[in-house]
Amino acid sequence: MSLTRTELFVDGHWRKSSDGSTFEVVNPANGARLQAVSDATAEDVRDACQAAASAFAAYRKTTVKERTAILHKIRDLLLESKKEIGEILCLENGKPLAEAEGEVGFAASFFDWFGAECRRAYGQHIPPPAGDRQLVTVKQPCGVAAIITPWNFPIGMLARKTAAALAAGCSVVIKPAEDTPLTALAFAAVCERAGLPRGLVNVVPCSRGRVAELGRLLCAEPLVRLLSFTGSTAVGRLLYRDCADAVKRIHLELGGNAPFVVFDSAPLELTVRGALAAKFRNTGQTCVSTNRLFVQAGIYDRFVEALAEGMKKTLQVGDGMVAGNNQGPLINKRQLEKVQALVADAMAHGAQVVMGGRQPPQGGLFYEPTLLTSVSRQMRLYTEEIFGPVVAVYKFSTEEEVIQMANDTNMGLAGYFYTSDYQQSWRVAMALDYGLVGVNEALISTCEAPFGGFKHSGFGKEGGQQGLDDFMETKYICFGGLKL
Known part of the structure; x- marks a missing residue:
C-alpha cells in the first residue's frame, strides 16, 4: 500500500x-x-x-x-x-x-x-x-x-x-x-x-x-x-x-461506565437500534460504549426479547475484512481475558446468559455478542468498564431510582436514555452526571460538538x-x- x-x-x-x-x-x-x-x-x-x-x-x-x-x-x-x-x-x-x-x-x-x-x-x-x-x-x-x-x-x-x-x-x-x-x-x-x-x-x-x-x-x-x-x-x-x-x-x-436507560414510554424499535449501536460498535471497544443497560419494569420483558432478537439478526462475528461481518476480534489477549473474567464473575453471582457468553468456533480473539440478565450491583461488570461485546441488563422501577443507579460511578463520560415523555427528557438529561448525554440517540459524537467527561x-x-x-x-x- x-x-x-x-x-x-x-x-x-x-x-x-x-x-x-x-x-x-x-x-x-x-x-x-x-x-x-x-x-x-x-x-x-x-x-x-x-x-x-x-x-x-x-x-x-x-x-x-x-x-x-x-x-x-x-x-x-x-x-x-x-x-x-x-x-x-x-x-x-x-x-x-x-x-x-x-x-x-x-x-x-x-x-x-x-x-x-x-x-x-x-x-x-x-x-x-x-x-x-x-x-x-x-x-x-x-x-x-x-x-x-x-x-x-x-x-x-x-x-x-x-x-x-x-x-x-x-x-x-x-x-x-x-x-x-x-x-x-x-x-x-x-x-x-x-x-x-x-x-x-x-x-x-x-x-x-x-x-x-x-x-x-x-x-x-x-x-x-x-x-x-x-x-x-x-x-x-x-x-x-x-x-x-x-x-x-x-x-x-x-474511561467510561456509560448507562443506557430505557423508560416505559420509550419507542421499542428505535430504542433497540440505539442499544445495538451504543453497545456493539467496534465490538464494544469504545469509551462511550453502553456498560450498564437499565430497563424500567413495565417494558423490561419486551425489551430484552427484542434486544436478543436484534442481536441475532444484525450481529455477525468474523474477520472485519470479510463483507457482512460487523463484530471483529478483541484487540489483544489481555482484553479477551478481561471480558471472559467479567462474564465468569457475573455468572458466578447469578447472572443468566440469554445468548453468547463464550468464544465462537473460530476462537482466537473473538468473543460472542453476549446478553446477560439477572445482574446486580455486586458484579464486577457493574463498576468495571467492559470494553467488549457484553451487555448486562438491569431492571428498575422509578425515575429517581435509575438516576441514582446511573450516577453510581466515579466515571462520567457518556450516558444515554430513551423516553417519549418530553418533560422527562429535560429532567433526566439535567440530572445525569455525564459530560455527554444522548436523548433518544446513541451516536452522539460529532466534530461540531464538544467531547469530554466529568469526574474520573x-x-x-x-x-x-x-x-x-x-x-x-x-x-x-x-x-x-x-x-x-
Whole structure:
C-alpha cells in the first residue's frame, strides 16, 4: 500500500529508531504478522520535540487563512485515501472495514471543522476602568503539544486532537498506541503529501516495553507545553502526576461506565437500534460504549426479547475484512481475558446468559455478542468498564431510582436514555452526571460538538467551539497612557 510506513516520522523525514530496534504489529483477527515497526527511543522522542519546537517558532506566525488551507488539504487527502487507510486500520485494529473507512471520514471531518473554526479564535475588548487605557485579550497557541492516542480509534482520536492543535497554531509530537501504529504512520504520510512544514507533525511509535518511559519523558520535557491523552483512567492518573512536576497543561479523555436507560414510554424499535449501536460498535471497544443497560419494569420483558432478537439478526462475528461481518476480534489477549473474567464473575453471582457468553468456533480473539440478565450491583461488570461485546441488563422501577443507579460511578463520560415523555427528557438529561448525554440517540459524537467527561473520565473538551481552548493561551494586554 502506498501509505504503509514502518519508520518514525521526525522533522519531516522517515528514519529508523536510534538503536535500530523494532516491534511487531499483528492482525488481531488471525494473529498474522503485519509489519515490524521502528521502536522509538528516548533520543528519538527528544529529537521529535526539538523538531516540533523549531517548527512552532515559524508556524505560530502563520495566518488563519494559511492554517485553513493546510487543514483542508489534509482533509482532502484523508478522504481521497479513505479506502487505503481504512484497510490498514482494519488489519491492525480488527474493526470491520466499513467502520474503519467510516472512521477515516470522521477524522477528515475534524480537519474540515477546525480549518474553519480557527478563524473564530476571538479575543475580547474589555471596557476600561479609566479613560487613559484600553484592555484587550488575545488568543495565542500554547506551543508544542504531545498527543498520546488509543488503539480503539487510531485515526479518529488522532485527528480530533491534531486538527485542533494545528488550527490553534501548535506543532505536535504524536505517540500512537503500540497495537495500532500503522494507521498513525499512514496519517504522517498524508501530512508529508500535503506538504506540511518540517517538524510540524512528528509520529514516534514505540513498543509496550517503552511506553512508560516515553510517557514520563513527554510529561517532563520542557519543550512540550501541553499533553493530550486518550486512554484508560489508570494511565491518565499516572500522566497527571508526572505532569505536575513540570506544571504542564494536560487534557485527559479517560474511561467510561456509560448507562443506557430505557423508560416505559420509550419507542421499542428505535430504542433497540440505539442499544445495538451504543453497545456493539467496534465490538464494544469504545469509551462511550453502553456498560450498564437499565430497563424500567413495565417494558423490561419486551425489551430484552427484542434486544436478543436484534442481536441475532444484525450481529455477525468474523474477520472485519470479510463483507457482512460487523463484530471483529478483541484487540489483544489481555482484553479477551478481561471480558471472559467479567462474564465468569457475573455468572458466578447469578447472572443468566440469554445468548453468547463464550468464544465462537473460530476462537482466537473473538468473543460472542453476549446478553446477560439477572445482574446486580455486586458484579464486577457493574463498576468495571467492559470494553467488549457484553451487555448486562438491569431492571428498575422509578425515575429517581435509575438516576441514582446511573450516577453510581466515579466515571462520567457518556450516558444515554430513551423516553417519549418530553418533560422527562429535560429532567433526566439535567440530572445525569455525564459530560455527554444522548436523548433518544446513541451516536452522539460529532466534530461540531464538544467531547469530554466529568469526574474520573477526565477533563477538557475536544471538538466544537471549545476544541481550540486546550491548545491556546489567553493573553491580557493593557494599553496605558492613551490620549483619547
